[in-house]
Amino acid sequence: MTDTVNVTGVTKSYGKVPAVIDVTCSLKEGETIALVGHNGAGKTTLIKLMLGLIRPDSGMVRVLGEDPAAGQFAARRRLGYLPENVSFNMALTGRETLSFYARLKRVPLDTVGALLERVGLAGAADRRVGTYSKGMRQRLGLAQALLGRPRVLLLDEPTTGLDPALRHSFYEIVAELRADGATVLLSSHALTELEGKADRVVIVNRGAKIADGTIEELRQIAKLPTRIRVRLAECEAGKVDDWIGRTGAWKRINGHVLEIDAEPSEKISLLRSAASTDAPVVDLDVAPPSLDELYAHFLGAEEAPQ
Amino acid sequence: MMNILIVARKEIQEGLRNRWVLATTLLLAALALTLTFLGSAPTGTVGAGALDVVIVSLSSLTIFLVPLIALLISHDAIVGEMERGTMLLLLSYPIGRWQVIMGKFIGHLAILSFATLFGYGAAAAAMAATGVPIDTASWTAFASMILSSILLGAVFIAIGYLVSALVAERGTAGGIAIGVWLLCVLIYDMALLGVLVVDQGRTIGGGLLSALLLANPTDAYRLLNLGSESVGALSGMGGVADNAALGPAALIAALVAWALAPLAAAAMVFARREL
Numbered sequence: 001m002t003d004t005v006n007v008t009g010v011t012k013s014y015g016k017v018p019a020v021i022d023v024t025c026s027l028k029e030g031e032t033i034a035l036v037g038h039n040g041a042g043k044t045t046l047i048k049l050m051l052g053l054i055r056p057d058s059g060m061v062r063v064l065g066e067d068p069a070a071g072q073f074a075a076r077r078r079l080g081y082l083p084e085n086v087s088f089n090m091a092l093t094g095r096e097t098l099s100f101y102a103r104l105k106r107v108p109l110d111t112v113g114a115l116l117e118r119v120g121l122a123g124a125a126d127r128r129v130g131t132y133s134k135g136m137r138q139r140l141g142l143a144q145a146l147l148g149r150p151r152v153l154l155l156d157e158p159t160t161g162l163d164p165a166l167r168h169s170f171y172e173i174v175a176e177l178r179a180d181g182a183t184v185l186l187s188s189h190a191l192t193e194l195e196g197k198a199d200r201v202v203i204v205n206r207g208a209k210i211a212d213g214t215i216e217e218l219r220q221i222a223k224l225p226t227r228i229r230v231r232l233a234e235c236e237a238g239k240v241d242d243w244i245g246r247t248g249a250w251k252r253i254n255g256h257v258l259e260i261d262a263e264p265s266e267k268i269s270l271l272r273s274a275a276s277t278d279a280p281v282v283d284l285d286v287a288p289p290s291l292d293e294l295y296a297h298f299l300g301a302e303e304a305p306q
Numbered sequence: 307m308m309n310i311l312i313v314a315r316k317e318i319q320e321g322l323r324n325r326w327v328l329a330t331t332l333l334l335a336a337l338a339l340t341l342t343f344l345g346s347a348p349t350g351t352v353g354a355g356a357l358d359v360v361i362v363s364l365s366s367l368t369i370f371l372v373p374l375i376a377l378l379i380s381h382d383a384i385v386g387e388m389e390r391g392t393m394l395l396l397l398s399y400p401i402g403r404w405q406v407i408m409g410k411f412i413g414h415l416a417i418l419s420f421a422t423l424f425g426y427g428a429a430a431a432a433m434a435a436t437g438v439p440i441d442t443a444s445w446t447a448f449a450s451m452i453l454s455s456i457l458l459g460a461v462f463i464a465i466g467y468l469v470s471a472l473v474a475e476r477g478t479a480g481g482i483a484i485g486v487w488l489l490c491v492l493i494y495d496m497a498l499l500g501v502l503v504v505d506q507g508r509t510i511g512g513g514l515l516s517a518l519l520l521a522n523p524t525d526a527y528r529l530l531n532l533g534s535e536s537v538g539a540l541s542g543m544g545g546v547a548d549n550a551a552l553g554p555a556a557l558i559a560a561l562v563a564w565a566l567a568p569l570a571a572a573a574m575v576f577a578r579r580e581l
Binding site: 105 | 312394401
């Protein structure tokens with residue numbers, strides 16, 4: 001797979017406030033990447049750098065082989081962008097607005113109707129944008145980002161304000177784009193929502209990249225314990241204590257529920273012992289570390305040395 | 307070029323939709339018709355052509371109204387779109403920033419031209435319909451009055467863009483726009499008049515007076531329309547025009563320069579602005 005976006009050693013400050021510090025990352029064709037960080041971590045600045053709306057103080061940005069800030073617009077025609085809190089002129093209708101953006105991208109106007117249908121706005125196409133709900137405006141924003149079969153999509157907090165059903169159809173569209181070979185960058189301040197949606201996660205904090213990898217890779221790096229919880233069978237207390245003594249440091253939650261945080265290395269042996277015939281166990285739950293815990297771990301690891 | 311026209315078209319579309327075009331055209335037409343019929347009473351005694359009286363009235367109206375309308379349309383053009391967030395999206399498209407400004411300029415100028423042409427045209431049409439005899443020279447003066455009114459509008463649209471590109475907030479742009487209007491339309495002339503009265507012609511000669519009149523676009527417009535021939539005699543501007551010794555060519559050139567310089571400055575400031 002070839003790289004569609006390359007960011008190399010990029011630093012950008014607004015006045016004395018550093019927004020992005022020495023970030024290097026590359027996005028590949030057909031890849032969906034989650035860009036995760038707190039509000040103000042530098043996600044939007046990174047996206048603006050990729051769009052060429054601002055210039056880096058140092059370092060290099062290449063999008064589809066071009067410097068996006070150089071004033072060459074060939075790459076921008078194959079780029080879709082959905083800003084955070086997208087807004088449109090209230091006086092024009094959805095169709096007029098989308099036609100305007102289609103003209104700017106030199107996309108045939110007969111695709112506008114189909115695109116509005118794809119994001120579920122066909123019924124409201126000839127109403128003024130001013131009458132749209134937040135979710136409808138977000139969908140119109142998505143429609144303009146999809147104009148002209150873009151190769152790179154930069155979506156800044158795309159699902160804020162969408163209800164669960166719309167969120168679902170939004171991720172369906174993202175999956176179609178991925179299948180079509182487009183690079184999709186989704187920024188978000190919550191990692192949980194992106195589970196199963198993103199091939200790779202890039203975590204930024206205070207302008208610096210602190211993690212980059214698939215969710216599995218991040219789990220391995222973080223070595224977060226898996227939580228195992230067992231429900232005990234009715235039996236004499238001594239047998240339970242005996243079993244606990246042989247297996248490990250179980251915590252008692254209440255009379256008949258035990259819990260343990262298992263390191264990745266001891267997970268299997270713990271599970272074996274809990275599932276063996278002599279263990280006084282009737283039920284067993286295994287909860288791998290949640291993405292939020294994973295995210296908190298990386299943020300915590302970053303904060304600790306300071 | 308294509309991009310400029312696409313943006314211009316959208317501005318016109320928006321202007322039609324949010325009633326800017328309708329409101330300004332009706333306002334100008336209503337005022338022009340009022341002035342025409344109120345102003346036609348004294349023509350018999352003054353001995354000037356009926357249309358000449360209208361030109362004097364409408365020029366005075368233009369000096370107050372057209373800069374105000376132009377600034378109202380334009381002061382919001384850049385800072386407003388930035389605040390609403392629409393500029394961010396627009397600039398992520400394959401379009402240069404100068405193309406955005408030029409497109410908006412053409413669009414806004416088209417709206418203002420339409421309003422002026424049809425608003426003032428209504429007055430001339432009404433006059434012609436009532437059967438008042440109008441000679442060719444008056445028609446020419448009337449046409450040049452409309453064209454120079456549009457040019458004056460272009461000047462203030464460009465100034466409005468410059469203000470809009472410089473400031474960080476919409477409110478500031480609005481305040482500065484009103485300040486510019488007051489300065490050019492009222493304060494400058496009063497101050498100039500005061501200085502001339504105090505000076506009694508001792509230090510301020512014709513050359514300096516010309517320069518001072520060209521330094522304010524509304525004065526250049528005033529001289530262009532009120533200073534010549536029969537209209538000049540009627541408006542009382544003839545004396546000033548003779549002293550200043552400025553031909554129509556110099557006045558038009560000054561107005562064009564007053565439109566192009568702020569427009570270029572606005573494009574430069576906007577190009578360097580961080581989003």
